[in-house]
Amino acid sequence: MSSQVNTKLLSMFGQSGSIFGVSLLEIMKQRNDIIVLSADMSSPAGLDKYKTLYPDNFLNTGIAEQNMIGTAAGLCNEGFKTVCVAQSCFLSMRSFEQIRQYAGYMKSPIIFVGISGGFSLQYMGNTHYSLEDVALMRTIPGMNVIVPCDALEAVKAFEQSLETNSAVYLKLSGLPNLPVINPSDYDFKTGKGIKLVDGSDVLIIANGTMVSQALKAAKELSNVCVINMHTVKPLDTEIIKENINGKKIVVTIEEGFINGGLGSAVAEFVSEQNFRTKVIRLGVSDFFPKPGSYPYLLQQSGLTAEQIVQTIKNEL
Amino acid sequence: MDFKKLTQDCCEMKLKALEMASTSSFGIHIGGAFSAMEIFTALYAVANIPSSTEAERDRIIVSKGHCVLAYFTALWKKGFVSEEELKSFETDGSVFYGHPNRNLKYGIEFSAGSLGLGISYAVGVAKACKLKHYNNRIFILLGDGELNEGIVWESLMSIINYSLNNITIIIDNNGYQLDGKTSEVMNMTDLKGKFESFGFDTKTVDGHSIESLTEAFSLSSNVPNVIIAKTTKANGISFLMNTKQSHFCTLSGKKYNQAVQDIKTVYHE
Incomplete structure (x- = not known):
């Protein structure tokens, strides 16, 4: 993303909206090897425009997180950069073994984007909170685990993850209009506090x-x-x-x-x-x-x- | 197709598999390997795999990964694994152990072991091959016990939804799983009807007839297809056939000799 970023606007879109509704649309102007998979969670993730513009680069797997990860792994090993998007509670827990198997054991560098992390789903209750995702993902050999603090950082983490050859779990959290921590462009590096x-x-x-x-x-x-x-x-x-x-x-x-x-x-x-x-x-x-x-x-x-x-x- | 040669190959695979099993004191999945020997023989005869890294090769994705005695010996017959390399089976540090680990050098596409995961992976591979406009086929081998796993049905649903007609699923329908008969552990009733209701072109064949299997595998279809191969658990080994004990056991001393004798008798050797 260019250095001329409107951090307030990104904050309004939220972390996920900034990634999939802003950053990814820019990235797709330059590359066509990305495939985003979503388990019936594309609209809340901010993927509507992406789906319309790039229908061949999107797969909806239905409410089936486990098969989403397996499908992503197959695509990944055949040369596509795959991004899996679902609510972070279901992504990290329902399909934990699949993530361990395909991204860990088989080393497929898939990007896992868990949306609505932490407490963001409020009145939906504990089934919808993701409180253990970081602990689970941390046990998988080779997995990078990133929890961005604001929308700009989420975008930066996503963009950098696209360039690496490691599997990455991005925990996206916070409500829309979440506070801006980084008011202007800054140097983000995975693994560097x-x-x-x-x-x-x-x-x-x-x-x-x-x-x-x-x-x-x-x-x-x-x-x-x-x-x-x-x-x-x-x-x-x-x-x-x-x-x-x-x-x-x-x-x-x-x-x-x-x-x-x-x-x-x-x-x-x-x-x-x-x-x-x-x-x-x-x-x-x-x-x-x-x-x-x-x-x-x-x-x-x-x-x-x-x-x-x-x-x-x-x-x- | 030279069926005499394929039959001879299959016999050699079985004898080699018994030899490998006899060296395992840990125990090994014998029943589900011997139900699949003819399936593997026919698969590698039909699949177009000029080299294990050729981009447009047919993919054989073994989801029921515990059948390594059949899988590895088939790769040996195919020339992807040497006799010397097979000798390392289940020795410390070897890449050949109880479940296959993805390694294209040896023609192994997928790291199996956790049931149900191979078919889901194959969905992505099949989709990718379509996107790359490959004219290849994706063969998936599933066990019938494995069909209990939920992810299998998620995958089946998506194969039809994405119109992946490059996929052929083979079910090794030996009727047994670890705890006993599949009909008693988890009766799935009318398997053929289930696949047909999803939209698969479904056939049932004799899973120990190399002729029937090669014929079924050679036919491609406009819709994804399923071949239910009717097989016998631990086929050909007199004291293990159709027993739940054959699922995972050792094969030393007298038992090994008896098993070798049984196989040789079948092939009149």
Whole structure:
């Protein structure tokens, strides 16, 4: 995407709408080897215009996520760049074994785009929340796992994924009009975290929608360093090493179960390196929240900026 | 087609398979391999695969991956795997073990083992071949127990929906799965009717007649087709035929000798 980006407009489209309704249409002017597959989820993903313009480059597999992945793998091994799109809960869980088999074991570099991630489907309830997708995807050898913080970052992650030869899982989350973290063009690299705020006492490592909550919390506290860890795998261990010294605590924040996700990845590294810094993992602990509005869901998990501030104050 | 030669090849595959099985102390899927020996013989006789990496080759996608004793010995007869390479079967570090792993050098298209996944993969391969305007065929071998898997029916639905008439599905209908008879474990009743209702051109053939199989495989159709090959689990091995024990077992000492004798008797060797 050109450097002249309208980040507010992208934010309005949401992460998925920005990828499939804006970026992909530009990309298709230059290449014809891309095939997008969707499990009856193309309109919510923002694929309507793409489908009309490029009918030969789109396959609807019906409500059949497992066969979508198998079909994508067959196309992929025959030379097509394949992108699978479905709600992230069904994509990552219903077809987990297929993703492990075709993209992991058989190394097919498929791009998996999980839309409506985290709590975005609000009143639909826990069947429709994706809280374990990052943990699941992280176990698959060779899989890149990216949780973009805003629409521009989602576009950048998608565009970069098209150029790599690895399988990638993109967790797209946040409601439309999600906060803009990156107001103008910036350098995005898969596996390279971004320091947004510097500070000496607390190291916050967040991704996805939680980056904006982390930034709000940092405004209330002094001496907080905030890192946008958009890529959970491969984890940017260098940026942790560079910023952990002298910190009293490390706080990870994610819109998902704390077991196995970003917090686990960071805690594993910090303990293996023997940094002796306490790691506090914020996210959804071991329970299914009561369905409700997005703020209500965040609140039950202690993920609002105010709650994050309070948790950190209590720890210091 | 030289049926005398194909029959001889099939006999040699069986003897080689018994030899491989006899070296496995871990256990091996014998029943579902010996039900498919003639199917593999006929498949490689009909499929147009001048080399294992030729772009427009016919694709043989083995979804019931546990039948490696039939699959690997067929690849040996085809010349893609050497006798020396087969000797490494089920030794540590070998690429030849209980399930096939995609490796075009040896003519293996798909990493099988988890049932139902091969047919779904084949949907993508068939679609890709159509998009590339290839004039080739995609053969998929499924087990009848494997048909229990939901993804198989998702795949069948999509093959008809995408009009993938380059696909031929072969069912090794040996009537057994791990726990026993397919009719008792999960009775799928009127298999032919099920495929026909989806829109497949469906035939039933004698799965141990190389002549019938090659004839059925040679016919292409305007619609995707299914060939139900009626077979016998562990066909030709007297003490294992039509038993659930044959699904996965060892074959050492006396049993191996008896099995060799059984096969040789069938072929008057």
